[in-house]
Amino acid sequence: MRLALVLAFVAPLAAAQGMGAADARHLLARTGFEARLADVDTFARLSRRDAVERLLAQGNGAAVTPAPAWVGEWTDPRRVRAMDPDERKLFVREQIERGLELKGWWFSEMARTPAPLAERMTLFWHNHFTSSLQKVRSPALMYRQNVLLRRHALGNFGELLHAASRDPAMLVYLDAASNRRGQPNENFAREVMELFTLGEGQFREDDIREAARAFTGWSIDPASGEYLFRPRIHDSGEKTVLGRKGNFRGEDVLDILLAQPATAQYVAARLWREFVSPQPDPAQLERVARVFRASGYDIRSALRALFMTEAFWSSANRGALIQSPVELVVGTLRQFDVGYGDPLPFVLLLRALGQDIFSPPNVKGWPGGEAWINSNTLLVRKQFLERLFRVEETRVVMREPAMREKVDTLKPGARRFMVALSEIEFSGRAWLKPFEGREAMLPLVLLAAAPVGQPAGEGLDIVRALVADPVYQLK
Amino acid sequence: MNRRHFLRASLSALLLPHAAWAQPAGYRRLLILVELKGGNDGLNTVVPHADDQYYRLRPRLALREVLPLDARTGLHPALEPLLPLWKARELAIVQGVGYPAPNLSHFRSIEIWDTASKSDEYLTEGWLARVFAAHSAPREFAADGVAVGGNDMGPLAGSGVRAIALNDPAAFLRRARLASPAGKGYNSALNHILRVEADIAQAASRLHGGTSFTTEFPRGAFGNAVRVAAQLAANPAGVAAIRLSLGGFDTHQNQAPIHQRLLGELAAGLGALKAALVEAGRWDSTLVMTYAEFGRRAQENNSGGTDHGTAAAHFVAGGRVKGGLHGEAPRLDDLDNGNLRHSVDFRSLYATALESWWGLPAPGVLKGRFAALDLLRA
Numbered sequence: 001m002r003l004a005l006v007l008a009f010v011a012p013l014a015a016a017q018g019m020g021a022a023d024a025r026h027l028l029a030r031t032g033f034e035a036r037l038a039d040v041d042t043f044a045r046l047s048r049r050d051a052v053e054r055l056l057a058q059g060n061g062a063a064v065t066p067a068p069a070w071v072g073e074w075t076d077p078r079r080v081r082a083m084d085p086d087e088r089k090l091f092v093r094e095q096i097e098r099g100l101e102l103k104g105w106w107f108s109e110m111a112r113t114p115a116p117l118a119e120r121m122t123l124f125w126h127n128h129f130t131s132s133l134q135k136v137r138s139p140a141l142m143y144r145q146n147v148l149l150r151r152h153a154l155g156n157f158g159e160l161l162h163a164a165s166r167d168p169a170m171l172v173y174l175d176a177a178s179n180r181r182g183q184p185n186e187n188f189a190r191e192v193m194e195l196f197t198l199g200e201g202q203f204r205e206d207d208i209r210e211a212a213r214a215f216t217g218w219s220i221d222p223a224s225g226e227y228l229f230r231p232r233i234h235d236s237g238e239k240t241v242l243g244r245k246g247n248f249r250g251e252d253v254l255d256i257l258l259a260q261p262a263t264a265q266y267v268a269a270r271l272w273r274e275f276v277s278p279q280p281d282p283a284q285l286e287r288v289a290r291v292f293r294a295s296g297y298d299i300r301s302a303l304r305a306l307f308m309t310e311a312f313w314s315s316a317n318r319g320a321l322i323q324s325p326v327e328l329v330v331g332t333l334r335q336f337d338v339g340y341g342d343p344l345p346f347v348l349l350l351r352a353l354g355q356d357i358f359s360p361p362n363v364k365g366w367p368g369g370e371a372w373i374n375s376n377t378l379l380v381r382k383q384f385l386e387r388l389f390r391v392e393e394t395r396v397v398m399r400e401p402a403m404r405e406k407v408d409t410l411k412p413g414a415r416r417f418m419v420a421l422s423e424i425e426f427s428g429r430a431w432l433k434p435f436e437g438r439e440a441m442l443p444l445v446l447l448a449a450a451p452v453g454q455p456a457g458e459g460l461d462i463v464r465a466l467v468a469d470p471v472y473q474l475k
Numbered sequence: 476m477n478r479r480h481f482l483r484a485s486l487s488a489l490l491l492p493h494a495a496w497a498q499p500a501g502y503r504r505l506l507i508l509v510e511l512k513g514g515n516d517g518l519n520t521v522v523p524h525a526d527d528q529y530y531r532l533r534p535r536l537a538l539r540e541v542l543p544l545d546a547r548t549g550l551h552p553a554l555e556p557l558l559p560l561w562k563a564r565e566l567a568i569v570q571g572v573g574y575p576a577p578n579l580s581h582f583r584s585i586e587i588w589d590t591a592s593k594s595d596e597y598l599t600e601g602w603l604a605r606v607f608a609a610h611s612a613p614r615e616f617a618a619d620g621v622a623v624g625g626n627d628m629g630p631l632a633g634s635g636v637r638a639i640a641l642n643d644p645a646a647f648l649r650r651a652r653l654a655s656p657a658g659k660g661y662n663s664a665l666n667h668i669l670r671v672e673a674d675i676a677q678a679a680s681r682l683h684g685g686t687s688f689t690t691e692f693p694r695g696a697f698g699n700a701v702r703v704a705a706q707l708a709a710n711p712a713g714v715a716a717i718r719l720s721l722g723g724f725d726t727h728q729n730q731a732p733i734h735q736r737l738l739g740e741l742a743a744g745l746g747a748l749k750a751a752l753v754e755a756g757r758w759d760s761t762l763v764m765t766y767a768e769f770g771r772r773a774q775e776n777n778s779g780g781t782d783h784g785t786a787a788a789h790f791v792a793g794g795r796v797k798g799g800l801h802g803e804a805p806r807l808d809d810l811d812n813g814n815l816r817h818s819v820d821f822r823s824l825y826a827t828a829l830e831s832w833w834g835l836p837a838p839g840v841l842k843g844r845f846a847a848l849d850l851l852r853a
Contacts, residue, residue: 177778185782187727362513362581364582367627370664373668374639375641376641382654
């Protein structure tokens with residue numbers, strides 16, 4: 001077994017024309033959530049370029065999981081303010097439940113999507129154009145924002161910037177409503193430069209103050225929850241933004257930002273850190289940024305250029321990135337064909353791991369990288385993985401009449417959680433079947449690089465050991 | 476610390492080689508940092524209630540009633556639980572804390588505070604991480620530092636420090652068996668994970684299940700974090716630094732009720748912390764300091780809130796603290812682009828912790844000379 005493990009990494013047997021299993025594993029796991037044996041076999045036969053094209057062609061900009069029933073509903077905030085305390089309490093409770101349901105919806109979409117790269121990009125944009133349920137408080141608006149990010153996930157960055165900037169959830173999140181002529185609120189103007197386009201250090205405080213004036217009047221129609229421009233509170237005077245003068249409106253400022261080379265560089269660098277390595281190579285990054293800008297901000301063009309860099313394929317960069325909680329949990333469920341009913345336990349798990357989807361910690365999003373792992377989150381990760389392999393045992397225990405009686409006495413929230421846990425299904429034996437006679441593929445499929453421990457044993461024992469290895473946390 | 480532990484610790488100290496003497500002596504003194512995440516509004520925390528300009532700048536947000544500390548200065552009423560500390564002269568209020576050429580971005584400014592850098596200098600290691608990399612806590616300590624709650628390691632982020640994140644000590648000890656600290660890394664991400672695995676194993680072998688207190692801790696995340704901090708302080712294996720955080724201070728909109736609640740949580744938490752540390756016999760060997768990325772704009776905005784600002788007041792508390800007002804109240808008639816000018820560099824607070832509290836040289840870690848403040852009794 002030991003020898004086979006080494007061989008799997010040192011001498012991947014490339015098929016005659018294709019890129020081989022090791023490259024296929026890398027591409028699939030880096031750009032999606034996991035690399036399943038069947039997919040590795042298929043992609044191994046393709047050239048790198050053909051494989052990248054196949055990934056970029058995935059997805060049609062829509063989710064496959066049916067949306068919750070209430071996503072089209074909107075309650076006028078004026079009506080909410082007029083509610084009596086009891087009615088209001090019920091309303092708030094309903095919104096909280098819907099928030100959890102929304103998180104479960106996205107989680108399930110990630111777990112089931114046939115277009116993992118488009119899904120990863122949706123999550124990438126959620127972490128770029130951040131908004132949080134914590135502040136927006138309307139699950140329906142957060143759903144609409146997700147639909148928008150999803151539609152543009154592999155589309156055009158300029159269009160995405162314009163659309164995300166006037167997205168109602170974003171307007172609430174960055175206080176557009178209180179940005180008025182004479183009393184600007186700088187929150188959006190600052191973040192659009194610092195986090196959405198130029199990056200830190202590429203603008204001055206004056207640019208923010210002036211840009212904030214251009215965004216005055218961007219608002220939400222309380223009756224419909226849709227974007228609304230209010231000319232009466234818009235400051236139509238002259239502004240100077242990044243050296244350009246004019247009676248700018250918000251749209252003009254966005255176009256000024258898109259015209260800056262720094263924008264393509266900044267977004268390309270963020271893509272690099274997501275998909276390639278913690279530290280961009282300046283020359284290769286510059287080429288990606290140039291392609292991105294020359295394409296008029298076509299996101300597929302940027303990704304194609306990025307996935308064809310030398311650095312993307314470099315063996316030194318295999319396993320150089322830490323998996324985010326979403327990648328770890330979703331990737332593990334997808335890899336091991338884990339079945340579940342209610343996604344609640346996974347939604348709560350992501351929160352415990354520091355990536356509460358739809359609720360990033362602040363406008364900068366999740367810092368990611370090494371910050372994902374500290375002593376607390378690492379142990380929660382390991383506990384999740386360990387328990388997954390004991391699911392069959394757990395199900396037996398949960399079915400015992402005494403246990404069922406106990407669960408029935410719990411409060412509704414806790415009962416729901418326990419029932420959901422009992423519905424999780426994983427059959428190690430079935431999963432291992434395709435590996436019969438191909439055991440050497442196990443470490444290749446499960447790990448991004450060579451294990452640091454010495455995983456040993458047979459059958460499920462070796463799977464358990466590989467998953468417990470620190471390298472399982474890497475991508 | 477029971478008698479046997481004490482004896483063992485003193486005897487083993489006698490056996491240490493000479494060089495080790497100089498280093499860890501000060502770490503029997505604990506430093507607790509409390510981060511006010513989002514940037515606390517200093518002006519509505521420590522209020523210049525006799526200054527007409529304050530009311531002009533804040534027609535809606537100015538506090539009409541405060542807890543007066545002197546003729547010019549008062550505390551937000553929600554801070555009432557801090558009054559006993561103030562009266563016992565164990566609470567120092569340092570006004571006007573900031574730094575030159577302030578940055579108004581949350582992320583950049585907290586990075587400046589966490590790494591103790593200049594405004595235009597980019598450092599990657601937290602300031603406490605640098606301290607412990609140069610002067611580590613004694614081996615028998617559970618860790619150099621512990622971050623309680625919060626998702627980042629803040630000033631403890633770095634490679635040369637034994638730091639752990641902890642929300643619940645009992646759960647930590649139950650899960651710690653899953654750590655696999657053996658093995659050799661081959662890239663920076665993996666090295667980071669292996670280091671965390673090793674820190675878990677080390678801390679788990681030293682910590683015990685937790686002390687119970689008669690002190691009642693406030694409900695909620697911050698109250699819970701305070702309880703964990705008190706348990707760590709009472710643990711015989713010890714840690715040298717603890718970072719707590721309380722979030723939500725980014726009050727652009729509808730500030731009054733939010734700020735009131737947050738300051739209430741802060742004050743109740745600090746009050747409980749003192750009570751528990753007194754119970755554990757650690758109050759005289761603990762220094763508590765608040766910090767935040769910035770204060771807020773002097774003038775209120777149009778949304779009943781305040782935008783990002785610069786200097787702010789901070790609290791320093793402990794059994795050895797010289798209570799009273801320190802630094803200078805910010806001048807509201809001499810603003811810098813609408814922002815308060817600082818009178819105390821935040822690195823002087825850090826120098827106080829390093830030199831006066833731990834007896835360590837500060838200039839190396841802080842990359843410059845910053846005078847320690849006169850905040851401690853001998």
